[in-house]
Amino acid sequence: MSKMNAFYAQSGGVTAVINATACAVIETARKNKHRISNVYAGHNGIIGALTEDMIDTNKESAATIAALRHTPGGAFGSARYKLKGIEENRAQYERLIKVFKAHDIGYFFYNGGNDSMDTAHKVSLFSKRMGFPVTCLGIPKTVDNDLPVTDNCPGFGSVAKYVAVSTREAALDVISMAETSTKVFIFEVMGRHAGWIAAAGGLAGNRPGDAPHIILFPEIPFRKAAFLKRVRECVKSYSYCVIVVSEGARYANGKFLAEAGTTDAFGHAQLGGVAAVVANMVRESLGFKYHYAIADYLQRSARHIASAVDVEQAYAVGKAAVKFALAGKTAVMPIIKRVSDNPYRWRIDHTPLSRIANKEKKVPRRFISSDGFSITPACRRYLAPLIRGEDYPPYINGLPKYVSLKNVRVAKKLKTNFVV
């Protein structure tokens, strides 16, 4: 078989462990130099392929590539950029294949969520049609844990651990002072459409009465009266109430709570996001002193508290993708299959990209308590193994030692530019 180059791109929101996947792709390719000459990484994801702006990973030392395993963010730049249907966007697909052909790229590894799996699938089809068949592998990545088929997604376990640990810690703070100060604490986490991250907050508590007392899922229509009743009951019973709220919490009519906020004097929507909206409800209806935290990017970049299981799986899917590609598989994505809950055992399998593309896995109803405010034992069994183990980065002078790449560009070969 002939030697070819590979193209690797990161797509969508980055995670604490997407670089661990990049590390695996590059390290595994390097072990197969007779088949893969070099891994070119897209600068800013797929845009780097379209604009012929690629990074020569052979210019990075083995130690630098190894350090990607413990470095959060997207080392080559990521982008939210979706290639649309082949018919409407034929020029983009043609350009992509032209760049791949010019640089002798026979393997395409696309590390992202369901949109990216759709793109990888289309590139696979189109490349064949163009007479330059490219081996296309999707590699799962998303903090939202919303990809179907795979048991879970790399990136999720670490954000889940961050949210569970932070909820447990903040609860200890709140309970210390609840009798004379803040009684209600609201913690806003990510998850626009699926409540997996909010659900992970539920791991913080073990016993009845433990925080979090309320979880607001996007999957459960928000009922203000029931919510406020519950807050009041918690404060009465436990002296405090910790709420984990998904940014995607919404009313029965589908309207996000965050959108339903009041507007300012100029008619602008209030900026505070869902935590501020929920806090405002508590203040107006119950009068309790409250505080709120918004984790935002902190949660998905918190490599310092990454789950060891997550790091291992992020590496495993990257390694498997290269192995599957070398074994001649195309248009597939490595998936994580759970073998058993306790002891937690898993293995890597694969599934056709067509089964992943554009589908979302939400938190099933059986994982949410009947009142809609907490997780069930089944959900806990599912989530618990994903946050196991600590995988601390190295520190220097009290700060994590994260790596920066040289990111040397591959010389352009095409005479034409492409504007995205």
Place this chain on the structure above:
Amino acid sequence: MSKMNAFYAQSGGVTAVINATACAVIETARKNKHRISNVYAGHNGIIGALTEDMIDTNKESAATIAALRHTPGGAFGSARYKLKGIEENRAQYERLIKVFKAHDIGYFFYNGGNDSMDTAHKVSLFSKRMGFPVTCLGIPKTVDNDLPVTDNCPGFGSVAKYVAVSTREAALDVISMAETSTKVFIFEVMGRHAGWIAAAGGLAGNRPGDAPHIILFPEIPFRKAAFLKRVRECVKSYSYCVIVVSEGARYANGKFLAEAGTTDAFGHAQLGGVAAVVANMVRESLGFKYHYAIADYLQRSARHIASAVDVEQAYAVGKAAVKFALAGKTAVMPIIKRVSDNPYRWRIDHTPLSRIANKEKKVPRRFISSDGFSITPACRRYLAPLIRGEDYPPYINGLPKYVSLKNVRVAKKLKTNFVV
């Protein structure tokens, strides 16, 4: 010398390491059983003394007390409750001494900030006047690092480490996607009057161009035009801009930015806090896509990323307080004296409570760059040692194993109740 009991109380906002100080007080007292029979801890701080609601720490095992060293929050409950002047509140002081007398309490350890040092000082004076002299020791605690005389305060190093690590991590996330997505990231941290915590964000970067690009200190009057100009320049030069803003950032007229927000349709002040206000300015004037995080209680409870130096110092001040008390010192507070910056060396000394009470140490002008937006090398030299070393708590099933006390109450001896 006669054997007496000690009373220990936590005061004000709790920290990731205040329980390490409690651990030290109790462990050191237990090593001196011939002098201190028992440490009674105030349930909800000083309120526990006034209401005769005290916790019998002798009921806790050595292992439980040892685990306080790695448990955040306030194990006995804390309170924001300030005893006012002796003349206006004579009844409170009399009650306190009555409770101390009834329970044979000869030592008072008050673990808090400058208000608490004022209280400890007054109790010392008043107890003598009442003919029941109590040995009163203040023990420093505050995430704000605003106590005078001591080089730094236990509690600060850990929040500083959390803020520096989180800023570094979030910056890696933002830079990954800045060219096609979020360009401005705003991180709101604590520090209503002093900008020490915001300053610690400055440790995240090492080289010119590294995040954070802008720090907004309470000490520097906010100038909107200069701020927006700087944001624009950063985005132009680095493609992104990371801003660490103190909750206490304010205009030249003293008005907090957080108060200056727009009001909603009902005339309520906008709830978003300073991050939302700053984000709104960026949006309205520059149009950049932004995100913001609000660390709130997460920052002061993040024991999982505590500074080893901070934990050690929190323990050291607790231990020293007991030793000073047993050596006959009263109305003093242990302080941390810096012996050298590099290698960092420190020792414990003490200072009269009157020198601490009601004074605030702000970030000096020489620690802030001339443009007001970053820290100077002198500030970095001061801050850097305080975040050194990791002191990870033990984990079980992926979550930190924090201890809960039994908190068995001391039987009441007084017939009268006291309403605070």
